[in-house]
Amino acid sequence: MQQFIDASTPGIRLWTEQRGPADAPPLLLVMGAQASGLGWPEPLVDALAAHHRVIRYDHRDTGRSSWPFEEQPYRIADLAADVVTVLDGLGIPRAHLVGLSLGGMLAQMTLADHPDRLISATLMGTSALSTTPYTRPDGTTVPVGELPGIAPEVLEMWARPVEDHGAEAEVERRVAHWRVLAGDLLPFDAGFFRALERRIIEHTGHYRVGTAHGRADVSGMLRTDALAGNRVPTLVIAAPAEPVFPPPHPQHIAQAVGNARLVEIPGMGHALPPAVHAPLAAAILAHTGAVPPAG
Template sequence: MERRVPVDEGVELWVEERGDPARTPLLLVMGANASGLVWPEALVDGLARQHRVVRYDHRDTGRSTWAFDEHPYAVRDLASDAVRMLDALGIDRAHAVGMSMGGILVQLLLINAPDRLRSATVLCTSALGTGLAGDSDLPGPAPELLAYWQTMGEERDVEAELDWRVEHWRLLNGHGVPFDPAEFRALEQRVIAHSGTPRGPVAHALADQSGLDRGPELAAVRVPTLVVEAPEDPINPPPHAPHLAGLIGSATLATVPGMGHALPAAVVGPLTELIAGHTAAVDAEEQRVR
């Protein structure tokens, strides 16, 4: 089921739900400048076997409102969007899964709205105050990615834009699992058709990053949290995941061998199994203590 949900004045988010609405909700929070369609269908379907799965387009991506030029916002506002969306859907508490910038947003939810979360899973991300959103001694993105990002947002025709996006995914994928250009070209063809434009989203790269230096507050988190390490991640390489898991008082650390900063078919099965196992254990414990 698809719908558009208002989250701010003049801003609506495209939302899709899948699975039995009577099951515990699970919210998928995608990364920067990425439509919710980037979540692989096999992962969404796998999680929908035990959850009411909600995925959505951030503002300025996909079918959600694009208005950054007229109404700029901060990255932290995207976490508020997620809470307002849960409100609009009548969801009191959800499992939250965040990838990349989505992992940053889930960390903000762990601090600002822990009562809205049953559990959290973060992957391919860095701790608040580190990585792209901070300053630390941890390693930064690969130089070839930083150079490639300089061409983000340039005007291209559809085929050239598809070529740019596929090459971007190749760089993000890393070298741990095979990269299939046809798989990611088909993904981006679906994303462009869904968005209705080949224009590449860039708003989140321009958004205000203030208010994200809150890593020390993660020590107080008590929501059951799974940190998934992507050992071949060229944006947040090891030891970002162990560092984040060490900051969160309730965290468990797990690894998907070979995973980079992309979700090719080769990693979807192991990742789905990790997330589903984590959320099932939390749901079972909640049932036990009732």
């Protein structure tokens, strides 16, 4: 079922889709920067929807949601507010929350600011919104600013200007982007990502490349103390091939966020190829299934 929800900013609408039994525990999927909700692959959504009322949505300036940034610039904090807006618009008091990349940061902001709205949280492909140093297994500490940065091949791709050579050329550019983000531990399935991006373009109605989230105001995102005191059961997914927030970023999150535990998905990078769907769904469902249902 598809439904549009009005955001807190007048004139902005958010596209949402629900799948699974209406009376099952709700689970909200939050995608990364400039990524449509269709970036959550169908097989993964279906696996989660066997046990949950799964909701995915398009951020502002993605997919079928409003594209307002040029006329109405917003903050990353406004994207975090949209998480609660989606729950409110669908009449959901509390939900399980799963966030990837920027979505993992929005999930952390929701954990800190609205813990009463969450049953559990799952964070992946992201970094801690915390100044707490990372403690290595040997007991030595690493300041947050000294944790590993984004892989050079990713930065190089992000620095390239995007030129319009038609829809198919844009699909191939996006596939090349996924190839770099996926890491080098699993075989790359170009056909899977090609089909994914064609569905996203069809869903969106155009193949323009959005840049709003990279230009949005990032001030006020840190939640060090609130995350340290978190009591919402939180799962952190460790991806050994992650090129954007490489290890030990997941280990750092698990230390900085209270009531968090770590599960590694073998071979996973900063992408969701078919090889990770089953183990990732199993990890998420084991986590959500171990949490008492919302009262």
